[in-house]
Amino acid sequence: MHWENVVGQARGIAILGTGSDVGKSLIVAGFCRLLSRRGVRVAPFKAQNMALNSFVTFEGGEIGRAQALQAQACGIEPTVDMNPILLKPESDSRSQVVVRGNVYETLDALAYFERKETLFNIVRECYARLAREYECVVIEGAGSAAEINLRDRDMVNWPVVELADASVVLVADIDRGGVFAQIIGTLDLLAPHERQRVRGVIVNKFRGDRRLFEDGVRMLESRTDLPVLGVVPFLRDLRLDQEDSLDLARSRSVQFKPDLINVVVVLLPRMSNFTDFNTLAAEKDVALRFAASPDDLRGADVVMLPGSKNTLDDLDYLVTSGFPGALASHVYGGSELVGICGGYQMLGQAIADPKGLERGGTSIGLGFLDVMTELDAPKICRQVCATSLLHGVEQHKPVRGYEIHMGRISRGAVNPCFQIEASETLEGNARGDEGAASENDLVWGTSIHGLFDQAGFRRGWLNRARNWKGLPPVSPRESELVTTQLRAELDRWADHLEQYVSMDAIYSVFEGRSRRGSVCALRRFIPKPATREKPA
Numbered sequence: 001m002h003w004e005n006v007v008g009q010a011r012g013i014a015i016l017g018t019g020s021d022v023g024k025s026l027i028v029a030g031f032c033r034l035l036s037r038r039g040v041r042v043a044p045f046k047a048q049n050m051a052l053n054s055f056v057t058f059e060g061g062e063i064g065r066a067q068a069l070q071a072q073a074c075g076i077e078p079t080v081d082m083n084p085i086l087l088k089p090e091s092d093s094r095s096q097v098v099v100r101g102n103v104y105e106t107l108d109a110l111a112y113f114e115r116k117e118t119l120f121n122i123v124r125e126c127y128a129r130l131a132r133e134y135e136c137v138v139i140e141g142a143g144s145a146a147e148i149n150l151r152d153r154d155m156v157n158w159p160v161v162e163l164a165d166a167s168v169v170l171v172a173d174i175d176r177g178g179v180f181a182q183i184i185g186t187l188d189l190l191a192p193h194e195r196q197r198v199r200g201v202i203v204n205k206f207r208g209d210r211r212l213f214e215d216g217v218r219m220l221e222s223r224t225d226l227p228v229l230g231v232v233p234f235l236r237d238l239r240l241d242q243e244d245s246l247d248l249a250r251s252r253s254v255q256f257k258p259d260l261i262n263v264v265v266v267l268l269p270r271m272s273n274f275t276d277f278n279t280l281a282a283e284k285d286v287a288l289r290f291a292a293s294p295d296d297l298r299g300a301d302v303v304m305l306p307g308s309k310n311t312l313d314d315l316d317y318l319v320t321s322g323f324p325g326a327l328a329s330h331v332y333g334g335s336e337l338v339g340i341c342g343g344y345q346m347l348g349q350a351i352a353d354p355k356g357l358e359r360g361g362t363s364i365g366l367g368f369l370d371v372m373t374e375l376d377a378p379k380i381c382r383q384v385c386a387t388s389l390l391h392g393v394e395q396h397k398p399v400r401g402y403e404i405h406m407g408r409i410s411r412g413a414v415n416p417c418f419q420i421e422a423s424e425t426l427e428g429n430a431r432g433d434e435g436a437a438s439e440n441d442l443v444w445g446t447s448i449h450g451l452f453d454q455a456g457f458r459r460g461w462l463n464r465a466r467n468w469k470g471l472p473p474v475s476p477r478e479s480e481l482v483t484t485q486l487r488a489e490l491d492r493w494a495d496h497l498e499q500y501v502s503m504d505a506i507y508s509v510f511e512g513r514s515r516r517g518s519v520c521a522l523r524r525f526i527p528k529p530a531t532r533e534k535p536a
Contacts, residue, residue, distance in 0.1 A: 010043075010131040012166030013509050014197075016141035016157055018182035022173035023204040023232075025066040026240060026493065028140045033073040033494035034503060035136055043130050044070035045164075046140040047123040048085040048156040050095070052272035052309050056402035056449075060382045061101015062086060065275055066140070069240065073490050081126040085119060085155070087112075088272075090310050090358070100126070103379045113153045120155050127163060139166055146189035158194055167509045168198045169229065175205035180216070184223055200229040200505060207234055230501030239282055239489050254289045256299045261465045263288040264300040266343075269317055270310040273404075273449050276340055277304070280452045282482050283462065285474055294326035301465060302336040303327065305343025307449065311375075311407070312358045315346045315365065324366055336465065337368060337443045344435070344445030345373040345407050357406055368443045369436045370412030379406050384448060386418040386434060388457060391441050392464040399457045401450035409447070411436050417444050455479040 015031070017024045028044055035042040044067055055068035061080035071078040080101035087095040090106060097104040097112060099122060107115075130137050142156040145168075151158075161168060172182045183201055190198070201220065206213065210231050217228045256262040265277055267290045281288040289296065297303055308314040318324065331337050339347040348371035352362040357375045365373075385398040398421055417435030435446035452458045459479035466473060497503070 010134050010137045010164075011509065012131075012137045012139055012161075012164035013506065014139040014141060014157075014161045014164070014166040014168045016145035016161075016168055016170055017143070018146075018170065018172040018186045019144045020142075022171050024140050024171055025070070026238075027169075027171055027202065027204070027497070028138050029066075029070045029073045029240070029490065030494045030497040031138050031506065032070050033490050034498055035138070035507075036074050037494070038507075040136050041134045042074050042136040042138060043076060043134040044074065044082050044140065045127060045130055045137050045160075046083050046142070046156070047120075047127070047160045048087065048142060049083050050087040050089065050142070052088055052270070053275050054086060054088070054098075054273065054404060056381050056383055056404055057101060058383060059101070062098050062379075062381050062404060063101060065273075069490075070138070070140075073494070081129050084123050084126040088309055090270075096309075101381065103377070116153060116155060120159065123155060123160065124163060127160070131164070137164065137166075139164060144186065145170060145194075146186045148189055161194075161197060166197070168194075169200055169202060169506070170198055171202045171204050173205050174203050174213075174231075175207065175234070179203060180220065180223075183220060187224055187226075198226060199509060200227040200502075202229050202501060203231045205234055206231050227502070227505065229505050230497070232497065232500045235493060235496045238493060239278065239485075240493060254287050256287050256289075259471065260285055260287045261302065261462055261469070262300050263302045263304065264291045264297055265289070265304045265306055266318070266323065267292045268306060268308050268314040268343075270308050270314050272307040272309045273341070274306055276306065276449055276452060279458060279482060282485070283458070283479065285462065285466070285471075285478075294322045297326050297330055300330065300335060301469060302338060303330050305337075305339040305346055305445075307340055307404075308342030308346075310358055311342040311345050311373075312351060312353060312363050314342065315351065315363055318346065318366070327366065327368070331368065331442055334442070334468075336441075336468075339369075339445035340451075341403075341405055341447050341449060342407075344369075344371075344447060345405075345409065347371070347443065347445045348373055348409070348436075349412075351375065351407070369438065369445055370414045371436050371445075372410050372412075373407040374410075375406045376408050377406065379404065380447075384434075385421045386448060387421060388417070388460070389415065389419055389433075390417055390437060390444065390461070390464075392467070393457065393460040397456060399448075399451055399454040401448040401454075403447050404449065405447050407447070409436075414438065417446050418448065453483070455483040 015024050015028050032042050032044055046067055049064035051064045053065045054062045055065045056062055057078050063080055063083035064086055067083040068078040084100055086098040089095045094106055094108050096106045145157055172179050213231055220228050280286055345351055346366055347368045348365040350362055350365050351373045353360050353375045381404050383402045385400055387398050388394055414436040416433035417437050420432050420434050437444035459476045463473040
């Protein structure tokens with residue numbers, strides 16, 4: 001089906017891939033950053049995202065974290081228009097469908113595709129608003145650009161490209177092998193009118209000496225009649241959120257040491273928002289590992305239960321895998337246990353699901369906190385400001401975070417962890433206590449995501465853990481530097497792309513130059529100087 005083009009001010013460029021996990025999200029973020037640095041009003045757009053890691057916008061809508069990162073790269077506030085449809089898998093066959101930031105329905109694939117016309121009209125409206133507000137929109141595709149069996153159900157790749165009248169850059173991942181088949185095969189499967197929109201190719205995740213791939217570049221250009229716009233090497237130790245990719249290999253190599261705060265995050269099958277722990281792992285006095293077995297808890301100063309997209313199923317997993325005994329030994333040995341969102345609910349006495357939002361019935365919790373949870377609709381999605389009430393981690397300045405949960409939690413004889421404060425972010429919501437902590441604060445839980453992104457809270461909490469371990473405190477300045485460095489990673493990644501991608505060819509798309517233009521002269525892959533003048 002041909003979709004009517006959106007008539008708007010913005011020029012669009014679409015970053016499509018030869019498959020999943022080729023690096024589309026970060027390429028979009030880097031392009032957004034580079035365009036923003038040139039003074040261009042730019043915004044990201046992904047019609048449909050599938051992810052368990054999400055972000056809550058200022059207006060209380062839920063979107064993919066990748067689009068939130070891309071908006072940050074643009075220097076703008078994330079909005080639901082940037083990701084109108086978010087799919088959050090609840091099982092292998094069903095996903096919660098979030099539309100314009102709010103829960104729409106839980107559907108299987110067939111029922112979802114039956115709603116294509118309705119949903120794509122929403123996609124059209126969201127893109128049109130961005131096109132009117134910004135000069136450029138950088139579009140991210142999903143999966144492969146050539147899923148021919150799904151072409152009539154596609155809502156995220158070519159229909160959006162046509163809607164935006166966008167030019168396309170195809171991204172391939174050389175690290176996984178078969179890059180020639182990826183690129184040539186993908187292009188061969190495209191319809192002629194789709195193929196005509198492709199302006200060039202980026203070979204991503206290269207390792208080794210790029211000069212050894214010069215013959216490969218010539219072969220690709222000869223076979224495809226398209227320029228290879230860049231061969232992008234791996235950028236080591238890049239600390240930007242990988243939306244649905246845990247670096248478990250790095251985690252396994254982390255060594256616990258007596259002079260560090262040793263943290264274990266339990267790896268749940270339906271774990272969500274594992275990005276809560278990224279800044280924590282970046283601290284120099286923290287060793288953080290993910291644990292798939294109760295034996296992996298040994299030596300931990302802190303064990304954390306993360307959020308979950310299916311809390312009841314993940315609670316069952318903990319019980320059948322033998323975690324309750326290991327967690328009890330951990331706490332009774334004087335070490336800390338923390339639950340965030342679904343992990344907090346699991347620490348309680350019971351979780352009831354009277355409306356069958358997950359599977360129905362009531363499950364006995366782990367019993368570490370005197371709280372009860374009842375799952376209910378609608379989902380609570382909001383940004384919050386809160387003051388810490390944890391002993392030794394009191395903060396005069398409120399911390400900011402966000403809540404995404406179905407659980408309504410009632411506390412028994414336990415202390416709250418935080419005091420929610422009224423603000424513009426919480427319009428219509430009164431002050432109130434949040435979270436729960438045991439009397440000695442060894443066990444505590446909260447529904448607030450993003451706490452550890454706040455340098456003041458993170459350092460205060462770590463220094464309390466250091467005190468309990470008999471270690472001296474670390475200056476808050478160290479945590480502030482971590483936060484600053486993480487923000488600077490966007491510029492480091494943008495500089496990396498600018499060095500290894502023919503950005504003049506990318507900019508020419510927005511300037512309306514010809515398809516090939518000056519691109520052919522831009523592609524000799526001797527490394528460019530590391531320092532170069534940034535575009536004005």
